[in-house]
Amino acid sequence: MAGRVEILDGDLVAGLSADQLASRFGTPLYVYDMDVIERRVSALRSVLPGVVDIAYAMKANPALAVVSFIGGLGLGVDVASGGELATALRAGIPAGRIVVTRPGKRDDELAAAVDAGVRAVTVESLGELARLERIAADRGRHVPVLLRASVDGSSRVERVRIVGDGGAGKFGMADADLFAAARSAGRSQHLDVLGVHRFGASNVTDAAALEAHVIETVELGREVAVAARAPLRLVDAGGGLGVPYGPVDEPLDLVDLGRRVSRAAEGWAVAHDTRGMRLLIEPGRFLVGPAGAYLARVVDRKRAGEGHVAVLDGGIHHLLRPALVGQEHRVRVLGTRRRRDSSRPVTIAGPLCSGLDVLAASATLPLPDAGDVIAVLDAGAYGFTESMPLFLSHPVPAEVAVRHGRAHVIRARVEPETWLATQVVPSW
Numbered sequence: 001m002a003g004r005v006e007i008l009d010g011d012l013v014a015g016l017s018a019d020q021l022a023s024r025f026g027t028p029l030y031v032y033d034m035d036v037i038e039r040r041v042s043a044l045r046s047v048l049p050g051v052v053d054i055a056y057a058m059k060a061n062p063a064l065a066v067v068s069f070i071g072g073l074g075l076g077v078d079v080a081s082g083g084e085l086a087t088a089l090r091a092g093i094p095a096g097r098i099v100v101t102r103p104g105k106r107d108d109e110l111a112a113a114v115d116a117g118v119r120a121v122t123v124e125s126l127g128e129l130a131r132l133e134r135i136a137a138d139r140g141r142h143v144p145v146l147l148r149a150s151v152d153g154s155s156r157v158e159r160v161r162i163v164g165d166g167g168a169g170k171f172g173m174a175d176a177d178l179f180a181a182a183r184s185a186g187r188s189q190h191l192d193v194l195g196v197h198r199f200g201a202s203n204v205t206d207a208a209a210l211e212a213h214v215i216e217t218v219e220l221g222r223e224v225a226v227a228a229r230a231p232l233r234l235v236d237a238g239g240g241l242g243v244p245y246g247p248v249d250e251p252l253d254l255v256d257l258g259r260r261v262s263r264a265a266e267g268w269a270v271a272h273d274t275r276g277m278r279l280l281i282e283p284g285r286f287l288v289g290p291a292g293a294y295l296a297r298v299v300d301r302k303r304a305g306e307g308h309v310a311v312l313d314g315g316i317h318h319l320l321r322p323a324l325v326g327q328e329h330r331v332r333v334l335g336t337r338r339r340r341d342s343s344r345p346v347t348i349a350g351p352l353c354s355g356l357d358v359l360a361a362s363a364t365l366p367l368p369d370a371g372d373v374i375a376v377l378d379a380g381a382y383g384f385t386e387s388m389p390l391f392l393s394h395p396v397p398a399e400v401a402v403r404h405g406r407a408h409v410i411r412a413r414v415e416p417e418t419w420l421a422t423q424v425v426p427s428w
């Protein structure tokens with residue numbers, strides 16, 4: 001990957017002064033470097049064989065401008081709700097490049113996907129299959145579907161931490177239901193079984209593990225296609241391509257991944273039952289995570305035991321991920337003066353009245369002063385919208401996208417007055 005592969009370059013954020021960004025847009029603030037997203041998309045595409053399509057999992061960062069930008073690069077999108085489908089369509093993504101996946105899709109969401117004419121609806125259960133068939137029949141439509149296979153919950157590393165057991169079977173179908181769904185959908189006048197969907201694990205940086213997941217998923221797809229009496233046309237291996245968060249984490253070796261998938265693809269191209277198949281992957285984090293930073297200013301600093309605590313004007317209400325999955329992001333104190341100071345242990349905390357509101361428990365940093373800007377890195381995925389911005393009634397940060405050195409507000413900052421204005425005290 002030539003050029004910047006993450007948002008920070010020395011003291012510059014997306015090539016711009018952090019202080020200027022902070023003064024112009026207010027803190028806290030999310031900044032996304034679109035040039036970095038473009039480079040990550042190109043890097044991934046350049047290593048994968050021609051049989052692979054990429055659908056951006058927009059749950060990672062559903063900002064309209066981000067989705068539109070990625071769509072403009074020619075990618076499809078994976079949407080997980082009616083709201084995300086509406087965003088993708090408004091972003092100009094052709095319906096034929098949209099896939100829809102999520103347990104618990106409501107009838108109105110299934111109907112919207114059918115009406116839009118998406119590339120595929122992923123079916124998560126026998127009940128959902130029956131509802132989708134009825135909706136398709138009511139509309140006289142023929143709907144392309146993928147049947148979602150469950151995976152062993154223990155492999156979903158990140159989700160395991162959130163839900164305790166990887167979802168307790170809520171994702172996809174175990175074999176008995178999967179094959180029953182294949183037989184039933186295969187007989188339907190209104191459903192067209194394209195193949196299977198199977199999400200492995202989150203944040204995987206091991207190319208061999210990703211390869212193994214893809215190969216297993218294609219094997220399963222072959223069996224499902226036989227049960228559906230339909231040719232295997234699409235295998236969706238989900239997302240999960242990882243990025244390093246900690247200082248010693250290794251990045252995914254893209255060239256190695258490309259080599260492995262290309263080798264497998266040579267076999268698919270000559271086998272009678274996979275010749276016409278395409279492979280879809282749905283990366284979210286990999287494309288946008290390292291392209292984003294959360295900037296906040298130090299409000300206060302004090303001694304605590306042997307170290308120091310810096311309290312920021314932003315915290316886990318805007319970037320919940322460190323508390324949610326127990327993984328700290330890298331933090332930096334920005335400004336050349338700061339870089340010359342010697343580093344020492346500093347806790348970087350937010351302003352919430354909760355002990356959980358710590359962005360970095362023991363970072364080693366130059367001692368920040370009140371007014372300094374702190375950058376939390378790798379915040380472009382599962383940041384802004386995976387958080388809890390209303391807690392304690394702070395302002396909701398603006399989201400700013402930088403393209404070729406120019407900064408644009410893509411979602412305006414919201415002051416507490418705005419949601420105060422939506423509330424009503426009844427005349428009891």
Ligand SMILES: Cc1ncc(COP(=O)(O)O)c(C=O)c1O
Pocket residue numbers: 057059060078101199202203238239240241282283284285286381
């Ligand atoms: C169905 C599906 N596809 C893709 C993704 C994106 O995963 P990642 O951002 O880890 O690539 C997710 C994440 O939860 C998902 O549930």
